[in-house]
Amino acid sequence: MPLLLILVLLLTSCGSPAPTGNNPPSTTSPYQALEERFGLELRPLQAQEAHFPWWFPLAVTYTPVNHASEILEAFSPAQLEAELEKYPQNFFRHLKLRGIYWGRGVESGLFTWRLAVGGVGFNIQGERLVILNLPEMPQAQPLPAHTLHHEIFHTLDSQVESPWASCNPADNVYGLQPAETIGREFDYPSPGFVSSYARTEAREDRAEVFAMMMTNPTYAQLLNHWQIGDVYLRCKQEQVVQQLKATVANFDQAHLNWVGLGLKGDALTQAKTAPEQITTLQVQGYNPTGSYQPAQPDSHHPQPFILPDRIGQLLGLQTLILERTDYTELPASVASLSQLHTLILEGQRFSRFPTPLLLLKQLEHLSLRNSGLKQIPVEVLTLPQLRQLDIRENPLSEQTRQLLRREAPKQGITLQE
Secondary structure (H helix, E strand, O other): OOHHHHHHHHHOOOOOOOOOOOOOOOOOOOOHHHHHHHOOEEEEOOOOOOOOOOOHHHHEEEEOOOOHHHHHHHOOHHHHHHHHOOOOOOHHHHHOEEEEEEEEEEEEEEOOEEEEOOEEEEEEOOEEEEEEEOOOOHHHOOOOHHHHHHHHHHHHOOOOHHHHHOOOOOOOOOOOOOHHHOOOOOOOOEOOEOOOHHHOOHHHHHHHHHHHHHOOHHHHHHHHHHHHOOHHHHHHHHHHHHHHHHHOOOOOHHHHHHHHHOOOHHHHHHHOOOHHHOOEEEEEOOOOOOOOOOOOHHHHOOOOOEOOHHHHHOOOOOEEEEEOOOOOEOOHHHHHOOOOOEEEEEOOOOOOOOHHHHHOOOOOEEEOOOOOOOOOOHHHHHOOOOOEEEOOOOOOOHHHHHHHHHHOHHHOOEEEO
16 A cells, blocks of 8 residues: 555544444453443453454554553553543444554654554544553543543544634644644634634634533533633634534534533433432542642633523432632522532632522522631521531631621531631
């Protein structure tokens, strides 16, 4: 086969649907239950992958990892499940993704031209694979969700460049800075781009927009805020959603909205038909030990940064936990959560006390720990069912603290400060 044709095959993400189904699940893998559930292989790469397509050894080099404990620290079944549950049911079977694999020192390229990568996603001649790089210190670097979702998008990306070009500023030129010199933070370097890496080429641009939708609820909401005043970014978000819907019909904006709120798995499925039956929602924002935490997330947060109003559709919520999600306000719809008895709001950036909380008459446990509050109205102590109030790590005035200390015991409320 001519060298030019080989190069085109290795570097493109386009390809026709795979003629055969996914590989059968491994029989001795700690990931077996996930393999059966999602219909794809999940395992470390072997020294020789005889059943992989012919082009694989030309496109990727790596070092196999044989220590099970190392693998499970970096890519635990629980971590993988939490990310894969964000996709529609049977998505991976429909896509015919062979599997997600990992090795150490992963490099991608052609022959002697290689580039160290965090991951690589292939869609070549109908064969779809995702390869992830195992970090050197897996205990300090959990599963890089950003990379996982980015590479998954590469396996379905078949968009021609013309429609995408219309979503860019007229003077845009991709690739002015070498990819190997660019970090992978969502840093919004200029209108139309969620990251500096997105400016390297159109395929990476699309994958970065998708990854921002999927990686973390805080990122998803941040993207929604950025695109309000950015016509280029709004156009790109719409183009990515169109491509997702073309792949699987129910992978639409409604699905992404619920993912952006923090739903996954059964709750995500339920939200589409009966959101009022969901009783528990726990959401974590930026992972402080993650590989792709923004260097200065606060500098990119617009004001206000509000919890999405659709939270009010979860009328049956009894427990809501939001940790490090950086919201500055809560929407009025929170007051409709009349069955809520436990509300944890830790690591927020409230500009003022969220007044909808004063209407939650069934609330028993309220935590406002480390949420930037300078004032908390004493009226919160009049909530009839409230028994615990956590105000630790807030810059409250001494006057407010003394007032809460004095009045909380009178109402039978345990104050944590």
